[in-house]
Amino acid sequence: MPHLAARNLTKSFDGVRAVDQVSFAIPDGAFLALLGPSGCGKTTLLRMIAGLEDPDAGELLFDDVAVAGPRGSLPPEARRLGMVFQSYALWPHMTVRGNIEFGLKVQKLPAAERRRRIEEVLEVVGLSGHAARRPHELSGGQRQRVALARSLALRPRLILLDEPLANLDAHLRETMLAEFRRIHSMTGATFVFVTHDQEEAMAVATHVAVMNRGRLEQVGTPEDLYRRPQTESVARFIGRGRTLPVEVIGTQDGLCTVALAGGVLKVDGRAPPGPGWLCFHASDLAPAPPHGHFAGEVVNQIFQNGVYATELAPLGIEAETIGLALPDRLAPGTRIEVRLSGGWVIPREAAVSPAFAAVPPVRSPA
Ligand SMILES: Nc1ncnc2c1ncn2[C@@H]1O[C@H](COP(=O)(O)OP(=O)(O)OP(=O)(O)O)[C@@H](O)[C@H]1O
Ligand SMILES: [Mg+2]
Structure with a gap:
C-alpha cells in the first residue's frame, strides 16, 4: 500500500x-x-x-x-x-x-x-x-x-x-x-x-x-533516472546525458538491436522497432581504434581532472556534439573512432522539452 x-x-x-x-x-x-x-x-x-x-x-x-x-x-x-x-x-x-x-x-x-x-x-x-x-x-x-x-x-x-x-x-x-x-x-x-x-x-x-x-x-x-530514463528530456537532463537518433531493428530479452552510423549494435532497452533515442553519458564512451561503433571529429578539449574532456562532433549522425574523456591532446578536426559500452534505448516519440534542451553541451566526463 x-x-x-x-x-x-x-x-x-x-x-x-x-x-x-x-x-x-x-x-x-x-x-x-x-x-x-x-x-x-x-x-x-x-x-x-x-x-x-x-x-x-x-x-x-x-x-x-x-x-x-x-x-x-x-x-x-x-x-x-x-x-x-x-x-x-x-x-x-x-x-x-x-x-x-x-x-x-x-x-x-x-x-x-x-x-x-x-x-x-x-x-x-x-x-x-x-x-x-x-x-x-x-x-x-x-x-x-x-x-x-x-x-x-x-x-x-x-x-x-x-x-x-x-x-x-x-x-x-x-x-x-x-x-x-x-x-x-x-x-x-x-x-x-x-x-x-x-x-x-x-x-x-x-x-x-x-x-x-x-x-x-x-x-x-x-x-533508474540515470540508467533507464523514460523520456529524452530526462535522459539529457540527468547527469548531463546525451542522445543520438537510432533505428531500432529488434528487441529481445531487454536488449535492443539498433542501427547507428551504418553499423549495428546491441544496447539495453525495450523500445519497439522504429525510430529511437540512444541515451548515454560521457563515461559510456571510449576511444576504440581502428574501428568503434561510430566516428567523430574533435571540436574542442579542456584538461580537467587529469584527462582531456573532449567535445566530439559525430560523423554521419545528425546530432549535437557529445562529450568523452581522452588521455591525449588532439588537434581540432582529428577523426577518432569511439566505442559505446552501456547506454539505454527509448522510443523517439517523446519530444524534446525546451526547458531541459537548454542544458549546455557536455564539456567534462560525467
Ligand atoms: N498563486 C498563484 N497564482 C498564479 N499563478 C501561480 C500561483 N502559484 C504558482 N503560479 C504559477 O504556477 C506555475 C508553477 O509555480 P510553482 O511555484 O509551483 O513553481 P516551482 O516549480 O515551485 O518554481 P520555483 O523553482 O521557482 O520555486 C508558475 O508558472 C507560477 O507562476
Ligand atoms: Mg517553488
Whole structure:
C-alpha cells in the first residue's frame, strides 16, 4: 500500500496548468525529491499535498484514503504533516524552545510531554544546549535545523520541505544534506523535498520525481533516472546525458538491436522497432581504434581532472556534439573512432522539452 499517492492531480492558475495530471505513488518512509526547473510546478504540488491548495481535478491519497479530490479535502491540520520552508519562518522574538513548543501547545500537550519532545527533537537535529537562543543568535544551518525540529516535534508521518537549503552556502548545503539523510532514517517519516538542484536530489533521495512544465516526466530511484530514463528530456537532463537518433531493428530479452552510423549494435532497452533515442553519458564512451561503433571529429578539449574532456562532433549522425574523456591532446578536426559500452534505448516519440534542451553541451566526463 503506497503511503502517498497522486492520481491525475491538476491545478491551474489563470488558465495555465501549474500541475498537469500528475500521478505517482511512494512507499512509507521514502525520501522523495521533486526536481525540475523554476516554474515547473514543484511548490504547487507540495502545497496541494500540504492542503494549502485544493486541486482542480484528480485525487491525493494518504495510505489509500483520499485527502483531496472530488469529494472535498482534509484541512492541513488534519493531515499529520510538517512543513519546512526556504525562509525557515521562525518567530524571531521566541527562543528555540519557544518556537518548537508553540505547535505542541496548540495541540494541548501537557507540559512534561512538551519538555520531553523538545529535548528529543533538539537531540535529533544536534542542537541540544541551544534551546535558550533566539533565531538571530543562530547560523543559517542551525535555523533550518530548528525549523525541522519544530516539525518533527509534532511527530508527523510526512515532512514537506520546499528548497530548505536554498539560503545556505555550498559547504553548509552539503552538511545539511547529510543531516537530512540522517534525520530521515532516524525518524522513519516520509520526506518530500523540493529542489531544482539535481545533485542535491540524487544525493539525498530514495525516489526522484522529475517535473517539467507541470507534467511529471518520470519517478524512480536515482539509478533508474540515470540508467533507464523514460523520456529524452530526462535522459539529457540527468547527469548531463546525451542522445543520438537510432533505428531500432529488434528487441529481445531487454536488449535492443539498433542501427547507428551504418553499423549495428546491441544496447539495453525495450523500445519497439522504429525510430529511437540512444541515451548515454560521457563515461559510456571510449576511444576504440581502428574501428568503434561510430566516428567523430574533435571540436574542442579542456584538461580537467587529469584527462582531456573532449567535445566530439559525430560523423554521419545528425546530432549535437557529445562529450568523452581522452588521455591525449588532439588537434581540432582529428577523426577518432569511439566505442559505446552501456547506454539505454527509448522510443523517439517523446519530444524534446525546451526547458531541459537548454542544458549546455557536455564539456567534462560525467
Ligand atoms: N498563486 C498563484 N497564482 C498564479 N499563478 C501561480 C500561483 N502559484 C504558482 N503560479 C504559477 O504556477 C506555475 C508553477 O509555480 P510553482 O511555484 O509551483 O513553481 P516551482 O516549480 O515551485 O518554481 P520555483 O523553482 O521557482 O520555486 C508558475 O508558472 C507560477 O507562476
Ligand atoms: Mg517553488
